[in-house]
């Protein structure tokens with residue numbers, strides 16, 4: 001299993017579109033941008049709805065449960081900060097009740113070999129420092 005305890009992650013730099021996502025994650029709530037006109041969820045956040053071009057966008061909490069949409073196994077340590085975790089699974093999660101939103105993360109608490117398309121996962125929150133908490137995922141067993 002990957003050892004994430006020795007990994008020093010890059011710290012996010014929020015902008016006006018992503019700040020609500022990070023503020024919510026700090027409270028251990030997963031919130032995604034949602035168009036108030038057509039109800040489409042989208043991630044990452046944009047200035048306009050990618051479905052209908054509305055600018056009436058708000059962040060709404062989602063369950064944090066979903067399935068693995070895609071994954072890749074990282075075997076190389078191009079970024080040395082991640083060396084202790086190699087090999088590890090980077091996954092893209094399709095969240096239930098939030099169609100259209102795909103959230104990237106790492107698969108924690110399982111071997112990277114457990115990453116398979118369609119497996120159910122749930123969000124877990126990893127505190128990076130006093131200001132940032134990173135949404136990650138683990139398998140729902």
Ligand SMILES: [Zn+2]
Pocket residue numbers: 035036037038039040049050051052053054
């Ligand atoms: Zn829309």
